Amino acid sequence: MIKSLDPRITRAEINLENTIEPLRDLDQWETYEVFHQKKRGDQHMHVGIVHAPNAEMAFIFGKEQFGRRGLSVNIWVVKTRDVYVSDYEDSDIYDTVPEKNYREAGGYKVMDKINKFKKGF
């Protein structure tokens, strides 16, 4: 038995010979992604992950892990396995041929007019 300065540990009668075995499938809850909103109207932001047996419990844990310091007004939880994740190997799909200023916002001449108009004040 472990004898500790912390009386709770001693009381728990923890056997040192306990071998630690990996959890079986059903003993390990799945994970939920937690998103919180700092104030109403803001976008929800990803803040972390919790283990939980269901969405309600994931909210309970999410609130306490990430919202207990009063930083949240709203929380979303989503099963991790329901999130479609793109592959980093495919990150070249975000590359684009640069010579297409006709489809970039900077290409719109109207900005010049707007800026000119603003300066007029």
Added chain:
Amino acid sequence: MNQNTTDAIKELLYKMADDLLIIGHRNSEWTGLGPILEEDISFSSMAQDKIGQAQALYVLLNELGEQEPDTVAFMRNANQFHNSQLVELPNGEYDFSLVRHFLFDHADQLRFEALANSSYEPLAKVARKVKGELKYHVFHGNTWFVKLGSANEESHNRMQAAFNEAWNYALGMFEPSKNEDLLIGEGIFEGEETLQEKWLANITPYIIKAGISIPSSETWKPVYGGRVGNHTNHLSPLVEEMSEVFRYDPTAEW
């Protein structure tokens, strides 16, 4: 305010504050030992909330002429505490701690809810302030209680056994005080009997949902005594452990 009223309010504040301090301490004993990390943090965080609620009430007592909150919390002996015996019982396994948390927090939420309209404004103010915390605590308790009560045979049996063990102690939370009539008459508090009725009505749907059975009412034997300082022999070691550091040097600044 006349002396009788002041005494009645003090009695009410003491029993509420002591309930919260003791259950807060008990629940905090799970810190680092909880079943999983997320629940460990949640339960510990709620335990801190409870200590904070207790402190707010000790501050009110201090304003009514009692000693400093820390002194009141840490320098009394077990027989000077007014908590119900329910909250001083050892944590046991997590099933018992959860059942107690469920039964206590429903009562606590209803008590504060009633006090939000108390004619004793300082207490009404505290009651309104803790509303959100209590809502979360009760939500947490309900979720676990229903989930484990109905999950599988082992969890159900454990929850039912813990429930049976806690039941008469839980009824003891509503030990009538000698000041019931005064508190009701002056619009300070609705009284223990009304509170118990509301509590039963509130917890019953969750108990049904969890598939737990309430012991039949002829067998109910509320465990009274805590409110007047009669406690189980579990309270004294708790108080000693809780106040060990404070008593080592009561004048230390933290």
